[in-house]
Amino acid sequence: MSLNIKPLGDRVVVEAAAAEEKTASGIIIPDTAKEKPQVGTIVAVGPGRAADTGTVIAPTVKVGDKVLYGKYAGTETSYEGKEYLIMRESDIYAVL
Amino acid sequence: MSLNIKPLGDRVVVEAAAAEEKTASGIIIPDTAKEKPQVGTIVAVGPGRAADTGTVIAPTVKVGDKVLYGKYAGTETSYEGKEYLIMRESDIYAVL
Amino acid sequence: MSLNIKPLGDRVVVEAAAAEEKTASGIIIPDTAKEKPQVGTIVAVGPGRAADTGTVIAPTVKVGDKVLYGKYAGTETSYEGKEYLIMRESDIYAVL
Amino acid sequence: MSLNIKPLGDRVVVEAAAAEEKTASGIIIPDTAKEKPQVGTIVAVGPGRAADTGTVIAPTVKVGDKVLYGKYAGTETSYEGKEYLIMRESDIYAVL
Amino acid sequence: MSLNIKPLGDRVVVEAAAAEEKTASGIIIPDTAKEKPQVGTIVAVGPGRAADTGTVIAPTVKVGDKVLYGKYAGTETSYEGKEYLIMRESDIYAVL
Amino acid sequence: MSLNIKPLGDRVVVEAAAAEEKTASGIIIPDTAKEKPQVGTIVAVGPGRAADTGTVIAPTVKVGDKVLYGKYAGTETSYEGKEYLIMRESDIYAVL
Amino acid sequence: MSLNIKPLGDRVVVEAAAAEEKTASGIIIPDTAKEKPQVGTIVAVGPGRAADTGTVIAPTVKVGDKVLYGKYAGTETSYEGKEYLIMRESDIYAVL
Numbered sequence: 001m002s003l004n005i006k007p008l009g010d011r012v013v014v015e016a017a018a019a020e021e022k023t024a025s026g027i028i029i030p031d032t033a034k035e036k037p038q039v040g041t042i043v044a045v046g047p048g049r050a051a052d053t054g055t056v057i058a059p060t061v062k063v064g065d066k067v068l069y070g071k072y073a074g075t076e077t078s079y080e081g082k083e084y085l086i087m088r089e090s091d092i093y094a095v096l
Numbered sequence: 097m098s099l100n101i102k103p104l105g106d107r108v109v110v111e112a113a114a115a116e117e118k119t120a121s122g123i124i125i126p127d128t129a130k131e132k133p134q135v136g137t138i139v140a141v142g143p144g145r146a147a148d149t150g151t152v153i154a155p156t157v158k159v160g161d162k163v164l165y166g167k168y169a170g171t172e173t174s175y176e177g178k179e180y181l182i183m184r185e186s187d188i189y190a191v192l
Numbered sequence: 193m194s195l196n197i198k199p200l201g202d203r204v205v206v207e208a209a210a211a212e213e214k215t216a217s218g219i220i221i222p223d224t225a226k227e228k229p230q231v232g233t234i235v236a237v238g239p240g241r242a243a244d245t246g247t248v249i250a251p252t253v254k255v256g257d258k259v260l261y262g263k264y265a266g267t268e269t270s271y272e273g274k275e276y277l278i279m280r281e282s283d284i285y286a287v288l
Numbered sequence: 289m290s291l292n293i294k295p296l297g298d299r300v301v302v303e304a305a306a307a308e309e310k311t312a313s314g315i316i317i318p319d320t321a322k323e324k325p326q327v328g329t330i331v332a333v334g335p336g337r338a339a340d341t342g343t344v345i346a347p348t349v350k351v352g353d354k355v356l357y358g359k360y361a362g363t364e365t366s367y368e369g370k371e372y373l374i375m376r377e378s379d380i381y382a383v384l
Numbered sequence: 385m386s387l388n389i390k391p392l393g394d395r396v397v398v399e400a401a402a403a404e405e406k407t408a409s410g411i412i413i414p415d416t417a418k419e420k421p422q423v424g425t426i427v428a429v430g431p432g433r434a435a436d437t438g439t440v441i442a443p444t445v446k447v448g449d450k451v452l453y454g455k456y457a458g459t460e461t462s463y464e465g466k467e468y469l470i471m472r473e474s475d476i477y478a479v480l
Numbered sequence: 481m482s483l484n485i486k487p488l489g490d491r492v493v494v495e496a497a498a499a500e501e502k503t504a505s506g507i508i509i510p511d512t513a514k515e516k517p518q519v520g521t522i523v524a525v526g527p528g529r530a531a532d533t534g535t536v537i538a539p540t541v542k543v544g545d546k547v548l549y550g551k552y553a554g555t556e557t558s559y560e561g562k563e564y565l566i567m568r569e570s571d572i573y574a575v576l
Numbered sequence: 577m578s579l580n581i582k583p584l585g586d587r588v589v590v591e592a593a594a595a596e597e598k599t600a601s602g603i604i605i606p607d608t609a610k611e612k613p614q615v616g617t618i619v620a621v622g623p624g625r626a627a628d629t630g631t632v633i634a635p636t637v638k639v640g641d642k643v644l645y646g647k648y649a650g651t652e653t654s655y656e657g658k659e660y661l662i663m664r665e666s667d668i669y670a671v672l
Contacts, residue, residue, distance in 0.1 A: 532627040
């Protein structure tokens with residue numbers, strides 16, 4: 001489930017769940033007009049954001065976390081034939 | 097009333113009151129053109145916002161609080177068949 | 193004059209004076225094209241804004257203060273049959 | 289010359305000079321297309337702006353100061369039959 | 385060359401050089417389409433900008449300095465029959 | 481692989497991989513409508529961003545790193561006949 | 577190569593290289609649609625930017641440095657018959 005990409009700063013790499021997936025907790029993404037968060041699994045985490053004071057603010061998510069994130073969050077990339085999203089930790093709403 | 101979702105940072109999960117609901121305190125949302133706050137109950141609270149100094153600013157709301165929030169605040173999601181809103185604590189106007 | 197709503201952060205709840213009201217100090221809102229501040233009474237005050245350092249900056253207004261505020265400041269709500277405005281302390285121009 | 293209004297934060301109350309007024313120092317506002325500063329007298333001063341560190345930054349103007357300010361600065365109000373402007377100290381260009 | 389106006393914060397008062405003026409250093413403002421800086425002399429200087437920490441950042445220009453500034457910088461005013469510009473120190477590009 | 485250009489602040493110089501290149505890790509840039517990150521190699525790194533406190537925040541990438549960056553990141557330049565991109569470290573998504 | 581202009585803050589004065597110039601290092605500015613950085617030599621450097629803490633952040637370039645900067649960076653001026661650009665240090669991409 002881990003991935004050999006080292007995101008910079010507060011970025012994370014997420015493997016999006018398949019559209020029809022239903023998590024262990026029973027999250028279903030209903031079909032309405034309003035933007036819905038997406039479900040995925042974190043496969044790589046950066047070291048954290050460097051604040052203006054030089055402090056590095058450690059990320060609060062870890063590899064393996066199931067997360068909710070905004071529909072348009074992140075940038076798509078592919079690695080060894082699989083699609084991933086690279087986004088900032090602040091694009092993640094919650095851990096399930 | 098609690099929910100097994102762990103919001104990140106200063107996010108909270110709110111269960112919106114039904115449109116016709118009237119709180120114990122007697123809040124009624126009158127029907128005028130101006131945007132009105134919505135009433136709901138907090139079901140999950142994040143650890144708080146990480147300030148630039150690295151300090152985590154603890155949230156001032158807790159699970160079970162009845163809250164007022166902006167009509168367009170937050171992102172809808174559903175969990176075990178119920179609808180919830182994920183929003184930032186700063187989107188909440190007041191605790192009732 | 194107090195109200196059982198607990199505003200968050202630097203928010204306050206204001207009961208707007210009736211349009212024809214004239215304060216004890218003799219403020220009259222003349223009828224010109226330019227936006228005029230409104231007069232009201234504070235009925236609830238939040239604990240203050242949490243600065244980035246974690247410091248909570250205490251509010252400088254208190255329940256019972258007659259205040260001037262911008263015409264379009266705040267969000268309307270109603271409570272036990274009366275209309276109130278929830279606004280940030282920074283939307284208040286002055287205490288009369 | 290003082291006024292019984294307590295402005296909040298870094299706000300001040302200014303009594304605008306009459307349009308034809310000429311200050312003791314001899315400031316005249318010539319009639320050109322470019323926006324000109326206005327002349328007035330400060331009649332009330334707030335306690336100062338609360339910085340993010342909690343520090344209150346004391347105002348550098350005081351009641352009685354003749355000041356120059358931008359043409360569109362501030363919000364008009366009236367008090368005991370006279371017109372005043374409530375503006376931020378940063379809207380003031382200079383003390384004469 | 386000094387002027388009895390006390391600018392606030394980081395503002396300065398500048399007496400613009402006549403359009404045809406050529407400074408001792410030989411600056412000439414050529415006539416091209418691109419915006420050119422203007423030349424003037426500082427006649428009054430504020431105490432400096434108050435930073436968020438409460439620190440006052442002292443100005444780095446002084447009365448008598450010949451300065452270059454942006455064509456549209458500042459606000460015109462007149463004092464004892466002469467035209468001046470009130471601008472922020474940050475609108476000044478360089479001392480000649 | 482190093483380059484005799486000294487970028488300022490948090491800027492880096494990147495040599496973009498040829499469009500058909502496939503990295504050792506097997507990154508392929510699929511052909512879809514959505515913007516994809518680009519792959520390149522860092523050939524020069526600035527000393528880091530100077531924060532407001534005067535602290536220089538050291539870069540977290542080094543010469544030789546294979547990196548992913550946004551399609552429109554950076555400014556093209558050429559040096560001794562080769563094309564390079566100068567971008568900020570924050571434009572880099574991840575090290576491969 | 578030095579110039580008797582004292583830029584303020586983090587500003588520098590740059591003498592742009594002639595369009596056909598090729599630096600000692602062999603930089604050539606190819607002719608494509610994308611904006612290319614320009615090459616020039618620094619002839620004057622300000623004392624550095626004053627941060628909010630009052631700290632002056634020393635510049636990292638010096639008089640005589642060959643620099644790359646954005647095509648539209650800075651403001652043109654002329655001095656003793658030569659054209660110069662006044663820009664902020666942050667407009668400079670790299671030292672060659």
